[in-house]
Amino acid sequence: MARVRQKPLPASVANAHPTEAPxxxxxxxxxxxxxxxxxxxxxxFLLLAQGVNRCWKxxxxxxxxxxxxxxxxxxxPDSEPVKNELIEKVFARFxxxxxLTYHWTKKDFKCIIKLKTTRDLFGKGWKNTNASWRKMLMIQPPVFTLEITDNRVAPDYHDCFNDPVNNKEGVRLADLLVLEDTFKDEDGDSCRCAECTTVKNERMWKERKHRNLEAFRLNEPPHSRG
Incomplete structure (x- = not known):
């Protein structure tokens, strides 16, 4: 039987250390x-990268x-406010x-979440308590209060028909489930005109403004007071 002559290995492979990694x-x-x-x-893609291997995860x-x-x-907390664009895109139909940011400071802002009318607002997938996306913050830096208003009851008195959800670690996507279960009509439809409003530092700004005004008044010369 004739022998098959083997071709020599490339120099890069022949000289490589056997334990040397790429x-x-x-x-x-x-x-x-x-x-x-x-x-x-x-x-x-960052979420999908967790499935590459154990090291990446x-x-x-x-x-x-x-x-x-x-x-x-x-x-x-001092970073510029930004929405969770992935959540907004994936759940755009819901x-x-x-x-909304304020021109005087980047620390004070408000986010309005407008719920859309649907029989089952978020679907069965939302009921999966082990889903990691349920733990995602809605906004960065996080807000700590989420408030929904049912404008169908009395549009002119919306402050009387709201229900806040508080999360000291930041309002997360799962917190919307609480609001969905609370605001459903007798037919099971979610609120047609429901608004979820998250507010961060707005009250703190008002208190700070009030303190600054008091300090200004204390420093006013006597003849300038009414």
């Missing part, structure tokens, strides 16, 4: 480098910057979010 594996094996690379991913789960980017952990 350069990409070495980069991804460094926690800080992998974290920095993952932070460049859009939110949707462990990095994503343990990284505070990544958890903040995924709206699982709160950002710096509600619409509007973020």
């Amino acid at each position: 350069s990409s594996s070495r980069v991804f094996g460094v926690y800080e480098l992998l974290e920095a690379i993952l932070l460049y991913l859009p939110m949707r 462990a990095t994503i789960d343990s990284s505070k910057p990544i958890q903040c980017a995924l709206f699982f952990l709160p950002r710096d 509600f619409r979010m509007t973020l």
Whole structure:
């Protein structure tokens, strides 16, 4: 039987150390480098990256910057307010979010969540208590009060027909379920004109303004007072 002559191995393979890993594996094996690379991913792909392997999932789960980017952990209170665009896009047929900022400061803002009329507002998928997206913050930095108003009852007296949901760790997507169960009519339809309003620091700003006004009055010269 004739022998088959084997071709020589390429120099790069022949000279490689048997335990030497590819350069990409070495980069991804460094926690800080992998974290920095993952932070460049859009939110949707960052969530999907958890399924690549155990190393990537462990990095994503343990990284505070990544958890903040995924709206699982709160950002710096002084950071610019931003909506959870992934949640807004995925659940666009159920509600619409509007973020209102004030020109005098970036720390004070309001977000209105307009619920849309539907028989089952969020569907059966929302009932999955183990779903990770239920823990997502609605807004960054987080707000701590979510209020819904039923305008069908008395549009001119909406302050009398509301029900707040408070979460000291920040209002999350699952908190909307409480409001959905509370505001349903006899036919099971969700409120037609329901508004969920999240407010952060608005009351604090009013108190600060009041204190500043008092301090100004105390410093006024006597002849300037009425």
